[in-house]
Amino acid sequence: MSTPRILIVGGGFAGLECAYRLERRLTAREAEITMVSEQNHQLYLPLLPQVAAGKLTAQSIAVSLRRLLRRTTLVPGRAVGVDPAAKAVVVRTIDEQVRALRYDYLVLAPGSVTRQFDIPGVAEHAIGMKTLAEAAYLRDHVIGQLDLAAATDDPEERAARLRFVVVGGGYAGSETAAYVQRLTSRAAKRYPGLDASEIRCHLVDLAPKLMPELGDALGRKAVRVLERRGVEMSLGVSVASATEGSVTLTDGRTLPCRTLVWTAGVAPSPLIATLDAETERGRLVTRADLTVPGFDGVYALGDAASVPDLATGADAVCAPTAQHATRQGKAAAMNVLSAIRGFPGADYRHRDLGLVVDLGGAQAVARPLGVPLSGIVAQGVTTAYHLMALRTLTARSRAVGGWLLNALAGDDYVRIGLQAEQESTLDHFESRKGYLSRAEVRELTDR
Known part of the structure; x- marks a missing residue:
């Protein structure tokens, strides 16, 4: 049997924690781990205002992915489409090349973008x-x-x-x-x-x-x-x-x-719209064990996922916070590990600290x-x-x-002056465009 391929989309709080835990628990023979991330660092968002104010340098809050991940293959780019039927993700790399990556287990943690509300200007x-x-x-x-x-x-x-x-x-x-x-x-x-x-x-x-x-x-x-x-x-x-x-x-x-x-406020990554899946306020609906109903081997977590909040109850879902994202990353890693080894997964439960x-x-x-x-x-x-x-x-x-x-x-x-001659719009900084339609994704993954 071939080695299972684990593909993690996103190197933020959820994605990094998932990859880190999988590396610690799985041997190289048990699975191949690949992460797709535009940046080669995890950004610690809560300290961004201090960077803007000059109290900290940018490098102070950018945690190197390569310092923490030793066996994970890092693909520098952005996932622009998902084809669950073909078990493939279409990626546009930072040099604008487009390629399809195959997976056996997919962890979707693409994060969010700033919500604009279509207000003029x-x-x-x-x-x-x-x-x-x-x-x-x-x-x-x-x-x-x-x-x-x-x-x-x-x-x-x-x-x-x-x-x-x-x-x-x-x-x-x-x-x-x-x-x-x-x-x-x-x-x-x-x-x-x-x-x-x-x-x-x-x-x-x-x-x-x-x-x-x-x-x-x-x-x-x-x-x-x-x-x-x-x-x-x-x-x-x-x-x-x-x-x-x-x-x-x-x-x-x-x-x-x-x-x-x-x-x-924030909105889920536009990547979620490329899947024909149930969403809630744009976030991908998941079961309590972080799996996506109807999609084999697909897990969703972090800002882009609507995860039941079992600690709160009353049909609540987890807030899009760094706390939940980090702990969901750990839970997803353990559930992927269980699936590879033939054991049932566990539900995610965390009370906010x-x-x-x-x-x-x-x-x-x-x-x-x-x-x-x-x-x-x-x-x-x-x-x-x-x-x-x-x-x-x-x-x-x-x-x-x-x-x-x-x-x-x-x-x-x-x-x-690094951005003096650059665009300064929300779309430019946060890569909102360039995502593919479902037909375009299928065309690329069928090749």
Whole structure:
């Protein structure tokens, strides 16, 4: 019999954990493991705002896949179609070559993209916070706006360049707003012609409360921290349209603005639409053991999967969080291992350990194991959680070194210019296009 082929799509929290566990449990003779990933690193998303603010370098939160995976074949590219009947995945490699990879067991963990809601102007003018490139671009862009504001005599242009609008009142949006405010207020001290009081950081969210998952008490504390920093809140409204120089809200206000950061939720990877499978809000419906009904040997997990949350019950599904993705990766590995060795799989069950929100400096809010914390204690818990979640000692060392260096030496607020002549749209940074229709997938896999 030929050696079983395990194909993992995605090198994020779920995909990396699955491959890592399979390598530890399976011998080279028992299975061939292949991973498809555009990047050769796992991105630790919760620390992206700190990269945008210059508190950490990009390398500090990019965990090398090759440092952790020793036997897995890494295919540098993006899965653009799945043909379960042929047991094949179509991949477009980073040099634009298209090839079909065969599998016996398929683990789908392609992650998510930023949700846009088809609002006029957002796709063209908003900056996301899902990739390292977006965080690096945002930093360059924000510092560029300060440079241009300091050099103009036009008060209207100056006001627009000094207003920074962040859309999305969840963890990502709140942390991004906190760190953009931190970056701009500190950088303004280096500009003789700028006053930090001229800078406007604006947080917009359709929900009536900021981060409702925190609970009312912690949510109010988070709001107070941001407001003391000077972050303006617009809750219960959203964006109606955006242009290069303004943002119009659904309550009729038009804000002069040259920086729109979009963190208003995520949508599953477009790869899921290439399968003729049941979905829930775009996420692939799975059984409790992470298998996809009707598809032999296919498992789905992470942001792109709707997995029953047995720990919560009441027909709940697991939230698209790093915690669930990591633990689903481990569970999927064990179930694939069981299938190869002829044993039944186990259902996925995990109770959420809590949440942490870094608001910059010594400020944070956290709810570890249901215990509400704020201030310096919460910041300590938040820092410890991030260090624990970073997968390698090298990554942890870089993070600690970055924090210490930033605390001691500060920042020089330089623009690196890597994206100066590049597109800066959400579609460009997050690879939303180029996915195949089912007919195109079948044509390629039938060859």
